[in-house]
Amino acid sequence: MAQKSDKRKDIHTVSMLVANKPGVLVRCAQVFARRGFNIDALVVSASVNPKFSRMTITATGDPGTLEQIVKQTSKLIDVIHCGEHTRKDSIDxxxxxxxxxxxxxxxxxxxxxxxxxxxxxxxxxxxxxxxxxxxxxxxxxxxxxxxxxxxxxxxxxxxxxxxxxxxxxx
Amino acid sequence: MSTTNPAKPKKQMTGAEALIKCLENFGVEYIFGLSGGAAIPIFDALVGSRIKLVLVRHEQGATHIADGYARATGKPGVVLVTSGPGATNTVTGIMTAHMDSVPMIVLTGQTISPMLGKDAFQESDIFGITMPVVKHSYLVRNTNDIPRIIKEAFHITNTGRPGPILIDLPKDITSAPFTGNSLNPPMDLPGYHVPDKGRLTDIKKIAKLFNESSRPLLLIGHGAVLSRAGDAIKKLAYKLQAPVTNTLLGKGEFPETDPLSLGMLGMHGTAYANKALTRCDLICSIGSRWDDRINGNPPKFCPGAKKIHIDIDAAEMGKIVQPDACCVGDARLVVEELLKYVKPHDTKNWLKELDGYRQQYPLKFETKGGLTAQYVLHELQEIIQGKAIVTTDVGQHQMWSAQFNLSTEGRKWISSGGAGTMGFGFPAAIGAQFGRPNDLVVAVVGDGGFQMTLAELSTLYNSKLPVKVLIIDNKYLGMVRQWQELFFDNRLSGVDLEGNPDFVKLAEAYRIKGVHIGHVHECRAKLKEAIDHPGPVVIHAEVIKEDNVFPMVPAGKSADEMIIEAPSKDKKLEKPTGST
Missing domain, CATH: 3.30.70.1150 (ACT-like. Chain A, domain 2)
Structure with a gap:
């Protein structure tokens, strides 16, 4: 268990609002993969507006790299918004x-x-x-x-x- | 003049016709391409269009021609190819444009929609294959979406940080009737925002750091060229009395002939520019990304200096260098604003120190012992005096050309920087000449790279453009040979280009004038003769085989570990730890 909780320190939760189009998931996943971030969990679901989907990605890696991933994902044309969430500002x-x-x-x-x-x-x-x-x-x-x-x-x-x-x- | 509204579609248009109409409305002059089955409807729609089709001999050539056109003019280059191998042949060119932030639109034919994903003849998933190397891409599913997609593509490709856009067009989609209402519909890009002048608080913070510095250094990158920030940078450099260095792609935006210019920095930059890195107390990058060619060892980069980063791409902030102050915005607009807040500087001692390095470590080359590449390029510089657009390929000749061909204007130096794509220089020169027909265009290429895309000699002949191709032939893949000599005990492997053709005869086979240069004494006259020739020329300069580019900062090292001149033969150098 101790080992598991140590690992949890480098686990990050990123939420993004993306265009509801084919290929968007691949574009986002590529940014994570290229920086060596393993995606531990991924949820894609409808948002209130049918034009957009919500993606929640849980991934493991160092925080500096994550910051770059968030910036590079935000750059994708089909990504409306991308940000990391912690327990302080969100519920999960x-x-x-x-x-x-x-x-x-x-x-x-x-x-x-x-x-x-x-x-x-x-x-x-x-x-x-x-x-x-x-x-x-x-x-x-x-x-x-x-x-x-x-x-x-x-x-x-x-x-x-x-x-x-x-x-x-x- | 026609009085019809170009935004209103005429009746009975196909998707392909709507596509071409949209391209015309965006002012596209040229399409560089190669036809094929899945693209026939689009080529058909080009018949009678005012857009001129330039038929290439290989799709990679089309992308580099479009790239050269875009870099020389600032307008996006447009490429049209077919599906399958036609599309995959563009990948290197797309990646080259992506690495160097070049606006380009690549239209690929595709199999019919019902066959997608079923291994149809000449089907390739080019949308998937190119995803990591495009700024954005589309697989068109509906004929009526074509005008919106074209409009979005032109907007995205050349705003913010430019980059290539791929549009995959299934044949049934381009063949079907276009029934939309408008060729100029609204865009739908809720996730795309273009930074412009930057935040004033960031600019004031940058100004404060400048005002506290006594040994400032400006670093000019491609972003400065793309935003045409030259005039603003000149004012800034003069107000601050700050020396200026440039990356390979930043050449010319601040004139390299200016007394404040230190020329190019980095792996094969000038010794004095690299010395400035080790001594400055502030470095401000304007549109560069602190690439590993200038910063082999980020923790040891500019020790003790405050780092400032101005870039239009927020994702560049903190990617390689953690800046002390930064501003996300257009280089020209940010620098213009910054000018209001910086105070005039007295940097006499700093400039004097740098002048000392300039005297101590000038760029030099041998004039004895045969014709050297440096000599040829030095002579070329004497003839063209910064007036020509120079494109290069990749390797030793590229670095020597960067050292000896001093640029005095942006968009007159066109070279594959980030990607390091051999085969780029020659087709890029054709594109630059299409874009700027009244300028002298010289492609400086190596014997290795030239042979990768020389099929475009046909395109050059057909176009009747007066491009001058200078082949620096050392019969080696010279840069790799240099590494093997310096770091791998001269164990040469895979670098000997034995079997090169007679390049003069090769040119003549394409009905292009060929000129041979083999000796120092004939170099100037023959070069002059070739440059003055009204048509295209291939100049074959046979130079000494074994020569190395110095100064050199080995990959992974910091600027203070620069090798200024050739080490003695018995001195063993450790293998570089950095990437290539």
Missing amino acids: REYALIKIKSGSPASKAAIRKLVKSRAHVLDENNGAIIVGQTGTTEELDSLEESLKKFGIIEMVRSGKLVMAKGKEPT
Whole structure:
């Protein structure tokens, strides 16, 4: 865990408003790739105005390079706005789906008990339970950790959604 | 004069016809291109147009011709090619224009829309392939979008920091009827903003640093040329009594013959310009990007100097050098404003110190032991006296030409700087001559680079333009050979150009006059004869094979580690750590 939290220091969340056109995602991703930033998570979604889409990118790398990436991404003609967000100025949430082996009736009960307060059971089928939950990255990391002992079959996470606090646009 | 409104489309126009009409309305004089299946509707629409089509022999040539045209005139060069290999052959030229911020519009034919992504004949995903090397690009999906896209392309390519635009045009889109209402529709560019005069608070901060400095240095880059900032820079330099140095692409915007000019700095710049870097207490870049040719070792760059950066591209701020003060804006407008806030300086001691370096380390060359490239270029300078537009290729001849051909005006020095594209110089000269038919245009090229795009000798012959091509032939890829000699124990590998053609005969095969220069004593007269010839000429100067460009700051080193002249044979130099 210590290692994980050290790594988190270099994780950045960048939000951009982009033209809703083919190819825009590639142009933005190229700027990150060229500077050696690995994209950890990426969410593209509709914005209020159908002409524009919202992209939220979570990526790992040093802050100086990130500043350059933000500037170079802002330069793209199809990018209306691009900026980094931190917890100070924004809220963030993500969603996780985790599939666990349900095993014996005893372990099923233990899973239900654990999940009850922290997630939702969405499906039980063929010896597997799917639980789902919304939370901050840390909350979902902790949920994952506590479910590990039951045997996680697979996990899908949405990546962060970010919104600026107050009247400031994201 | 026709009284019809050019913005109103005539009936029964195809997409291609609408495209050509739009280009005409933007004042396009020339299209440089090569035809092919997917582009036939566009070539068809050119029949009868007032735009002159210049048919090249290879698409790369078209892009460099368009590039030379753009750099010489300030107007975007327009290229038209077909899909597949026609389109991919433009990639080097697009990248060259992108690296040096040149306005260019490249129109590529494309397979029909329903076949896109299905490996159709001569289909290449040129939109995807060129994405990292364009300022912006379009894949046209709707015929009626053509006028808006053309209008946006002309706006984007030549405002802010210029750069190439690619427009991929599927054949069904150019063949279909244009049913839009206007050839001059509004643009839709909510994400594009052009910085202009910069923020006054930034300019005042810059002025304050200038007013506190006693050894200021101005560094002029391509951005100053693009914004035609020369007059403003002259006023600034004189008011501050500040010495001026320029990058390879900044040549001429501040005259290199001016007493305040130190000439070009950097890897093969003058020793005195590089000495100034180590001694200045303030350096102000106007439209340069602190490129690794002038700044091989950023932490050791101009130690102790305040760094000021004026550039139209916000992404350049802090990219290589962290500035103490900066201003995002057009070079000319920012400098004009800055002039109001800087105070006249007394820099006598600083200029005297630099003059000492100038006396101590002049540019020099051998006049004995055969014909040297430097001698030929020195003689060329004596003949043209800064009056010609000089284009160059890439390598030793380029650096010697930069050292000896002193530029006195912007847009008279055209060279591939950022990209270092061999094969650029000759076609770029054709483009420059198209753009400025009344100027003398000389292409200085090496024997290696010239052979990469010499097919355009046909284009030159057909155009009847009086371009002079000076081939500095040392029968080597000389710059690489220099590196191998200095840093790789003279283990020559892949540099011997044995098998070069007889360039005079080659020119004559294209019905172009050829002149051979082999000796010092005939150099001036033969050069003069060639320059005075009313038509195109290929001048073949056979120079000594093994010669090196000095001064040299090895890649990755700082200016104080400059090698001023050839080291003794037994002195071993360590391999450079920087990029090429």
